[in-house]
Amino acid sequence: MPELPEVETVRRGLEQHVVGRTIDSVRVLHPRAVRRHLAGTADFETALAGRSLDSARRRGKYLWLSVGEDGLLAHLGMTGQLLAVEPQAPLSPHVRIQFAFKDEGPDLRFTDQRTFGHMCLVPDGAELPAPIAHIAPDPFEPSFDPVTLTRRLHQRHTGVKRALLDQSLVSGIGNIYADEALWRAGLHWARPTETLNGPEVSRLLTAVREVLGEALAAGGTTFDDMYVNVDGESGYFERSLAVYGREDEPCLRCGTPVRRDPFMNRSAYSCPRCQPRPRRAHW
Numbered sequence: 001m002p003e004l005p006e007v008e009t010v011r012r013g014l015e016q017h018v019v020g021r022t023i024d025s026v027r028v029l030h031p032r033a034v035r036r037h038l039a040g041t042a043d044f045e046t047a048l049a050g051r052s053l054d055s056a057r058r059r060g061k062y063l064w065l066s067v068g069e070d071g072l073l074a075h076l077g078m079t080g081q082l083l084a085v086e087p088q089a090p091l092s093p094h095v096r097i098q099f100a101f102k103d104e105g106p107d108l109r110f111t112d113q114r115t116f117g118h119m120c121l122v123p124d125g126a127e128l129p130a131p132i133a134h135i136a137p138d139p140f141e142p143s144f145d146p147v148t149l150t151r152r153l154h155q156r157h158t159g160v161k162r163a164l165l166d167q168s169l170v171s172g173i174g175n176i177y178a179d180e181a182l183w184r185a186g187l188h189w190a191r192p193t194e195t196l197n198g199p200e201v202s203r204l205l206t207a208v209r210e211v212l213g214e215a216l217a218a219g220g221t222t223f224d225d226m227y228v229n230v231d232g233e234s235g236y237f238e239r240s241l242a243v244y245g246r247e248d249e250p251c252l253r254c255g256t257p258v259r260r261d262p263f264m265n266r267s268a269y270s271c272p273r274c275q276p277r278p279r280r281a282h283w
Contacts (some may be wrong), residue, residue, distance in 0.1 A: 074119045139172070164181070
């Protein structure tokens, strides 16, 4: 699933390609893509026709386009893509929503092979759509508060990786970047949060910001063609991954083979030497 760097890359593409333009028409080609728009498919199409897109915003793994006082909210799911495509280009079989514009420039096409993503129009959602108001700020937002996060980590009594993936604590971090940040910080993924001291939390947050920032500069991480930016281009951070997806390969810091453990129906990658397993652990 796209994480903060991938979603922010898409947001920047939307800012470049569609912000300031006026929608001419909307075609919903698969009703599941607007399943969260409770007023239905026809309402989604008519409510957006003739309206201008004013800004592109993001919180965590969600992004939205402000439409006057309303917000056009999007979640990419596992395979969702928002692509700027010339109007005369044939529709791919996985296009779920097509936005055409008054200026007859490139369409915006929401493409989603597995249809796990969705879009909906949220009334009065231009500043922060209500469905995502519970999501915590990400580490780059001005409202992000490290002191509050440190206190909440101590109160949570869970493993540190599980806490990093909890979008109500800190948003935008997924499986890939949690593993990479924990490796940089020298912390095992099952380390109990209540045992982390102030310097360790500070080191972890520094690692999170570094990893997310470097991934963003590389356009995100692409393992297959499911994630691309608005121009259809892949990200290149996969080349910089230190542990994620590198089972049995040498740690880039000490040479010890990277370990993979099962974790929440996924995997956790770590270096047994650089990230020693705690005696007490939260799995």
